[in-house]
Amino acid sequence: MGVLSRYRADSPVIARAGVPRVNKSVALFGVMLFIAGYIVLPLTWLVVNSTKTQKSLFSSFGLWFSGEFALIDNIQAVLSYNDGVFVRWLGNTALYVVVGAGGATLLAALGGYALAKFNFPGRRGVFIVVLASLSIPGTALAVPTFLLFSQIGLTNTPWAVILPSLINPFGLYLIWIYASESVPTSLLEAARLDGAREFRIFFTIAFRLLTPGLITVLLFSIVATWNNYFLPLIMLSDPQWYPLTVGLNQWNAQSSTVGGEPIYNLVITGSLLAIVPIIAIFLYLQRYWQSGLVAGSVKQ
Amino acid sequence: MTLTNTAETQPHTAVASPTTRRSRRSWVGWAFMAPFMTVFVFVLLAPILYSVYLSVYDTKLIGGTQFVGIDNYIRVMNDPQFWEGVQRILTFFAIQVPIMIVLALGAALAIDSARLRASGFFRIIIFMPYAVPAVVATLMWGFIFGDRFGLVANINDFFNADIPSPLTSSLVLLAIANIQVWTFTGYNMLIFYSTLRTIPEELYEAADLDGANQWWIIRSIKLPALRGSMVIALVFSVIGSFQLFNEPNVLKGLAPNAISSYFTPNMYAYNLSFSGQQYNYSATVALVMGVLTMIVAYSVQHFGTRKDER
Numbered sequence: 001m002g003v004l005s006r007y008r009a010d011s012p013v014i015a016r017a018g019v020p021r022v023n024k025s026v027a028l029f030g031v032m033l034f035i036a037g038y039i040v041l042p043l044t045w046l047v048v049n050s051t052k053t054q055k056s057l058f059s060s061f062g063l064w065f066s067g068e069f070a071l072i073d074n075i076q077a078v079l080s081y082n083d084g085v086f087v088r089w090l091g092n093t094a095l096y097v098v099v100g101a102g103g104a105t106l107l108a109a110l111g112g113y114a115l116a117k118f119n120f121p122g123r124r125g126v127f128i129v130v131l132a133s134l135s136i137p138g139t140a141l142a143v144p145t146f147l148l149f150s151q152i153g154l155t156n157t158p159w160a161v162i163l164p165s166l167i168n169p170f171g172l173y174l175i176w177i178y179a180s181e182s183v184p185t186s187l188l189e190a191a192r193l194d195g196a197r198e199f200r201i202f203f204t205i206a207f208r209l210l211t212p213g214l215i216t217v218l219l220f221s222i223v224a225t226w227n228n229y230f231l232p233l234i235m236l237s238d239p240q241w242y243p244l245t246v247g248l249n250q251w252n253a254q255s256s257t258v259g260g261e262p263i264y265n266l267v268i269t270g271s272l273l274a275i276v277p278i279i280a281i282f283l284y285l286q287r288y289w290q291s292g293l294v295a296g297s298v299k300q
Numbered sequence: 301m302t303l304t305n306t307a308e309t310q311p312h313t314a315v316a317s318p319t320t321r322r323s324r325r326s327w328v329g330w331a332f333m334a335p336f337m338t339v340f341v342f343v344l345l346a347p348i349l350y351s352v353y354l355s356v357y358d359t360k361l362i363g364g365t366q367f368v369g370i371d372n373y374i375r376v377m378n379d380p381q382f383w384e385g386v387q388r389i390l391t392f393f394a395i396q397v398p399i400m401i402v403l404a405l406g407a408a409l410a411i412d413s414a415r416l417r418a419s420g421f422f423r424i425i426i427f428m429p430y431a432v433p434a435v436v437a438t439l440m441w442g443f444i445f446g447d448r449f450g451l452v453a454n455i456n457d458f459f460n461a462d463i464p465s466p467l468t469s470s471l472v473l474l475a476i477a478n479i480q481v482w483t484f485t486g487y488n489m490l491i492f493y494s495t496l497r498t499i500p501e502e503l504y505e506a507a508d509l510d511g512a513n514q515w516w517i518i519r520s521i522k523l524p525a526l527r528g529s530m531v532i533a534l535v536f537s538v539i540g541s542f543q544l545f546n547e548p549n550v551l552k553g554l555a556p557n558a559i560s561s562y563f564t565p566n567m568y569a570y571n572l573s574f575s576g577q578q579y580n581y582s583a584t585v586a587l588v589m590g591v592l593t594m595i596v597a598y599s600v601q602h603f604g605t606r607k608d609e610r
Contacts, residue, residue, distance in 0.1 A: 025415040032410055035403070036425045039482065042440040043432075045451070049443075057449045061458075111336035118329025126333060133344055139543040140590030143569050144351030144583055145343060151350075164343045172336060198328055227433035229546050234570070245435040252439060253553040268443070271436045282431040286424060 050074055050269040057264055074269035081266055086273075088240060089247040093226060095158065096243055100165030101221035108168050108217055112175025113206055117188065134169045139230055146234045160235035161243070165225050171217035178213030179206070219285055226278045244274045354583035372584035381562040382585060386592075388473065389564055393541040396477035401533060403485045405526070408492035409518060423493065427486035434483065434546035441479050442467065442554040467555035476547045480540065488533045495529040496522060531604035535597045542593040545570065565589045 045062055051071040052060065060066030078086050114120065115127060145164060149155045154163070183206050191201045207214075229245040236242055239250065248270050255262040358368040376382055407426055411419045429437065445466040447453045452465050466475040503521050512520070545566040552559040561575065562568040565585060572582035 022414045024417045028410055028413070028415050029417050032407070032416060032422050035407060036422055039425055039429060039486070042437070042444060042482070043428075045444055046440050061454050062444065062449065062451045063454075107336040107339060110332040114329040114332035118332065119325045120327055120329030120333065121325060123329065123333075126337060129345075130340070133340070136344070136348075137539045137543045137590060137593050139545055139566055140586050140593065141344065141347050143573050143586045144347040144354070146573070147354060147579055147583060148347045148350045163339065166339045167336070167343055198331065202332070223431055227431075227435075229433065229435050229550075233549075234574070245433050248439065249435050249550050249553065252550070256553055256556070264443075264449070267439060271439050275432050275436050278431050278433075279428065282428070283424065286427070 046268060046272050046275075050265075050272045052265065054262070054265040057268075070265070071269070074265050075273065078266050078270045078273060081263070085239065086244075086247065086270060089242050089244045090273075092158070092241060093243040093245075096161050096165065096228070096232075097222055097225045099158075100162045100225040101218060103162070103166045104168040104171060104221045104225075105214055105218045107166055108171035108175050109207070109210060109214055110202075112172045112177075113179045113183070113202060113210070115172070115176040116179035117183065117185065117206075130169050130172060134173070142230050142234050145231075149235065155235050156237050156241065158241060161228070161232045161241075164231055165221070165228065168217065168221055168224075171221060174217055175210065175213055179210060182213070183209045215285065219282070222281065223278065244270075248274060351583040351587050354580050355587055358580050372581055373588065375581065376584055376588050382565060382568060382588075385562050385565040385568050389541050389544055392473055392477060392544065393537070395474065396480050396541065397534070397537045399477070400481045400485050400488060400537070401530070403481065404488035404533070405492055405530075407485070407489045408496060409522065411489070411493055412496040412522075413514065415514075423490070427490055429483045429485075430487045432483065434479075435550050437479055437483055438547045438550040439554075441475065441482070442551055445475055446554060467551065467558055469558040472548075472551065472555060472558040476544070476551065479547050484537075484540070488536075491529050491533060492526055495526055499525050528605070531601055534600050534604060538597045538600055539593055542566075542589065542596065 048063060048065060049057060051065055051069050051074070052067055053070045053073075056067030056070075115123065141164075146155065146160075149160050154160045187205060188201055191205055196204075227245065228243065229249070232241075232243050232246050233249075236246065239247065242250070248267060251263055251270065252267045254260040255264055255267065355372050356367060356369055357365050358372065359365045407422070410416050411423050416422070444450045445452055447456070447465040447467075450465075452463055455461060456463055464471065466472065466478075499521060504517065507517050507521060543566050544564040548559050548563045548567055549570075552563075561571040566589065569582050569585040569589065572578045572585060576582075
């Protein structure tokens with residue numbers, strides 16, 4: 001990660017090459033604006049349409065406001081529909097994120113640190129098995145994991161969603177690379193000479209040095225658990241344990257089933273409410289994502 | 301499953317890292333490694349072994365469960381619904397991946413060049429969809445594409461036109477490709493951009509002394525430097541395409557007639573389990589697809605990496 005700081009994050013290429021000024025290209029800006037427009041289009045659509053009543057959804061142009069401004073009403077309806085089940089889903093998602101992503105980061109931190117700083121019997125074996133697992137597609141395992149979990153009665157409990165989220169092989173890899181570089185072995189030796197126990201050394205010395213790497217892993221895990229859909233869809237049959245993603249899709253499916261009450265305005269406003277927190281977290285901390293990615297690619 | 305295969309590009313260096321060579325072997329490391337490995341065995345190794353076990357048995361209403369050897373595997377090999385799904389994701393891969401990689405590459409080069417105004421803004425905006433859940437991304441695009449109150453309907457109403465909805469069976473694959481391009485272009489762009497940032501300044505200085513122009517720098521310095529990241533992006537895309545599930549499964553709610561229960565192999569495995577109760581065959585399909593994915597991902601990585609880097 002130190003590599004990034006060698007250059008100023010936004011220093012232009014030409015400045016590196018020693019040429020003082022370069023003309024900004026209008027054409028390039030135009031093309032990028034076009035791409036940005038494509039990225040923003042569905043999000044704009046979502047924001048605009050969450051201000052409409054269900055009736056005006058059908059009778060107005062999708063990219064402009066129409067009828068009464070119903071955003072507040074829609075939000076209230078989302079939060080209270082079906083005895084406030086949306087709030088329950090939001091709480092579940094938060095639970096899965098805190099325990100799943102938090103736990104995944106802690107396990108990856110301990111394991112990555114072990115791989116970087118200890119020579120233990122079977123280390124090579126652990127290394128090979130974890131590395132091989134990186135290329136096993138997560139979704140390929142979902143159905144077998146469901147079958148196994150249902151054998152031992154774990155399905156339809158929060159554990160069925162949390163336990164698989166706890167394993168983040170890429171996070172382990174990232175911490176291990178990061179610990180090798182940023183935790184000096186001499187510092188650990190010194191602490192040992194002072195008589196400190198290993199876990200104390202880890203939590204008081206190493207943990208602090210690892211913080212930027214840990215935040216990167218935490219953010220990857222947060223996005224992965226917040227956005228998780230396939231696993232909870234498979235594992236959970238009781239709506240009271242659903243995360244937002246599964247719940248929202250169930251609301252949407254309800255709109256298209258025979259006899260189901262169409263609640264498009266709730267699906268749209270609910271979608272907006274489901275992405276606002278994650279995008280906020282993400283924009284606030286995006287610099288760490290980037291430096292984390294650099295840490296991964298520098299080592300090649 | 302994000303960014304996984306960065307690790308495989310350099311498995312050798314770290315094993316022999318000097319920091320560990322010096323210390324003597326002791327079991328202390330296991331105190332740190334054990335929590336990860338315990339959960340790892342439980343949620344990764346055990347399900348794989350269990351599905352191998354399931355795949356060699358068959359459960360019938362009459363006769364119960366019996367050992368059938370490789371019968372399930374033979375059935376997969378001759379299953380037209382499975383291969384239709386495989387063919388569909390190959391088509392999907394061929395359409396979606398080139399568009400996404402070219403877009404991501406262009407954006408990364410533009411942002412890395414000095415010629416773009418507000419490059420930081422573009423970097424954040426283009427990366428943003430990565431944080432949007434697949435379910436929400438699919439719902440948004442699904443509504444936009446829809447002919448009920450989506451933009452397609454708006455355009456048709458306004459111009460009295462007859463643009464077909466992208467949610468019909470002939471176009472739905474393109475609709476899904478669009479959603480994945482939208483979601484993952486920024487992610488790949490960031491990998492490319494991060495790599496471009498690591499190119500040593502001296503190379504640019506040398507090129508400048510030689511009087512090289514921007515295109516020459518891109519062709520002779522930047523693109524070769526991006527080779528490793530391109531391989532990583534391709535490997536991710538193989539895994540992403542081969543395991544396609546979320547987008548088609550959510551779109552099925554909006555376009556029930558355009559998407560079959562065996563639209564992708566992953567949906568097929570899911571529906572065999574949850575609608576068909578065919579657990580043994582479902583496990584076999586999931587296993588075969590997992591192995592296929594790994595073979596293709598490894599091949600891409602093997603042939604994409606230069607000989608001296610292997």
